[in-house]
Amino acid sequence: MTQDDLRAGQIDTSRPHPARIYDYLLGGKDNYEVDQQAGDELATAAPEVRIGLRANRAFLQRAVRYVVGSGVRQILDIGTGLPTSPNVHEVAQKVAPDVRVAYVDNDPIVNGHAGALLSGSGTTSIVLADLRDPQAIVDHPEIRRIIDFDEPVALLLVAILHFLTEAEKPEEVVATLRDALPAGSFLVLSHATDDFADRSAAKAIYSKATATLNLRSRPEVERFFDGFELLEPGLAQAPFWRPDTTPPPRSSEIGFYGGVARKPA
Structure with missing residues (x-):
């Protein structure tokens, strides 16, 4: 998908979209019947999916608190998805009110809903762009307005890279x-x-969506x-990355890995 395609604002409601499926499974309302059907099928194919998504969300919040607590004051969140409170900027600014957050997503619906919720302070922004064109994200003037790449940045790639196929060269995307x-x-x-667990049935559901599950x-x-140094406890199932509460029942079944790493000098 090119940046021109995104600017055209085409919203495909004929196929499920990962961000809208995620929204539905988390109890949101910004989704369509095709997303709801896919979400129900996914919950049947992978019964732990709802607790997995909540665990992933909780991992994100813990990780944001950690990086902001470590002194980072700017966050680039790519594949933000539909707003789900508390959002990244809310979590981050509760720790440090001066944190700046740039959100990126390729769904015009996400762009519209997120834009409506952002603060008017100019410290938070949403950009319509695609992870598959990472240089365009880095070079985007609105990203550059929020993010100073001469100072440390927290890059968030949460539940997004599994929507890139090997042909789309996810390692090169992350390297860029x-x-x-x-x-x-x-x-x-x-x-x-x-x-x-065998999740071939879940993968099949996403074969009908706007992005496949890899x-x-x-x-x-x-x-x-x-190129980064993984922090303790390394790559772990999401509920077990520095938990601040007792992990929920069935956490050992959750099919999400999570990790936080630092770029060395």
Whole structure:
């Protein structure tokens, strides 16, 4: 998908969209019947999906608190999805009110809903762009208005890379973004896996969506951290990355890995 395609604002309601399926499964209302049907099928194929998505969301919030607590004051969140409170900027600014957040998503619906909720302070923005064109994201004037790439940045790639096929070269995508970040920056990443259960039926559901589901093993997910130093406890199932409460029942079944890493000097 090119940037021109995105600017055209084409909203495809004939096929499920990952962000809208996610919204539906989290109890949101910004979705269509095709998304609801896909979500119900997904919950049948992978019964732990709802607790998995909540665990992924909780991992995101813990990771944001960590990186902001470590001193980072700017966040680039690619594949933000539809707004679900508390959003990244709300979590971050509760720790440090001066944090700046740039959101990126390729769904015009996400762009519209997120834009309506952003603060008027000029410290938070939403850009319509596609992860598959990472250089365009880095070079986007609105991203450059919010993000100073001479200072540490927290890059969030949460539940997004599994929508890129190998042909779309996800390692190169991450490397392009990594190379734009200065030393001291962080990568917060989560990714779906079938290491804990056969999820071929779930993959089949996404074959009818606007993006396919590409599940990867632990070693395959770890490669995205090349050039970064993984922080303890390394790559873990999402509920077990520095939990601040008792992980929910059935956490051992959750097919999401999560990790936070720092770019060394």
